[in-house]
Amino acid sequence: MFGPEGPGLRELAVQVLSSVDRGYDLLAPKFDHTPFRTPDSVLDATASALRRTGPFDAGLDLCCGTGAGVGVLRRVCRGSVTGVDFSAGMLAVARERTRAAGPPVAWVRADARALPFRPVFDLVVSFGAFGHFLPRELPGLFAQVRSVLRPGGRFVFPVVAPPRPGSLEYVMLLGFDAVMRVRNAVWRPPFVMYYRAFRFGAVRRELARAGFRVELQVLPEFGRRRDGSPRVRLIVAERPEGEGVGISHPCP
Structure with missing residues (x-):
């Protein structure tokens, strides 16, 4: 799963026994050499789909990590591009890797559950971050995304079809989640x-x-x-036109 440039077993153990933000601060320098980074094939396919409905003006990469999704926004947005994440370490890596690669990007450290933006974005994307939110947190998360979109703006993210019950991948994911639940039951802070x-x-x-x-x-x-079902879908959630715009709550 990990190449020679990726993290070792000890590094992963230290990460998973930390809080989520501290864990990703530690992992950031080697994150792009792990299977946790969204594959380029998914990023490219998403960019192709967005080109067919764009272009867009201002774009936001939600939970941007080391900035892979920002590359998608740069291909489809003709205005400003922003990346937001709560890990200072991930943002530092993202900032360094995009410094000399085209127009500037605004990097903002903030919690996705309390976004510090007005409704100024036409497109919000996110890749591979939703496992860090419990099901009960989704209503608040989606309300925050809606609050930073202009009317007619879109929230877009890919969803991979779940593995079939009984398959090796299904068993592996089930086992991973079980281990995380045990870890969070006996260790603080939690790692969601x-x-x-x-x-x-x-x-x-x-x-x-x-x-x-x-x-x-x-x-x-x-x-x-x-069974004929697609392996990967793109969810496109649009804030309807003709609505008034509110002001999102700033981060604490």
């Missing part, structure tokens, strides 16, 4: 990372409850499963 907590049906319902108009787009680059 659950691969099976972000359920497709529940996500659609919570987006609709938050006031989004939700549609699904198939990413054809990844083909279909044996």
Whole structure:
């Protein structure tokens, strides 16, 4: 799973026994050499889908990490691009890697559950971050995203079809989540990372409850499963036109 440039077992153990933000501060220098980074194939397919409906003006990468999703925004946004994350270490790596690679990016340290922005974005994207939010936190998270979008703005993220029950991948993810639950029951601070907590049906319902108009787009680059269902979908949640805009709450 990890190449020679990735973290060792001891480094991963220290990370997972830390808080989420401290853990990612420690992992940041080697994060792009782990399987936790969103693959370029998913980023490229998302950018291609967004080009068909764009261009957009201002874009925000929610929980940006080391900035992989910012690269997508730079391809489809003709205005400003912002990355927000709560890990200072991840932001430092992102800032360094994009310093000499095109137009400047605004990097903001903040909690996604309390975004410090007015409704100024036309596009919000996020890649691989939702396992850090418990199901009960999704309504507040989606409300925050909606509050920083202009009317007509879109919240877009890819969703991979879940593994079939009984498959090796299913068993591995089930085991990982079980280990995390045991760890959080006996160790503080908690480290929230659950691969099976972000359920497709529940996500659609919570987006609709938050006031989004939700549609699904198939990413054809990844083909279909044996039952004909797509392997990867893009969720496109639009804040309807004709609404007034409110002011989001600043970070504490």
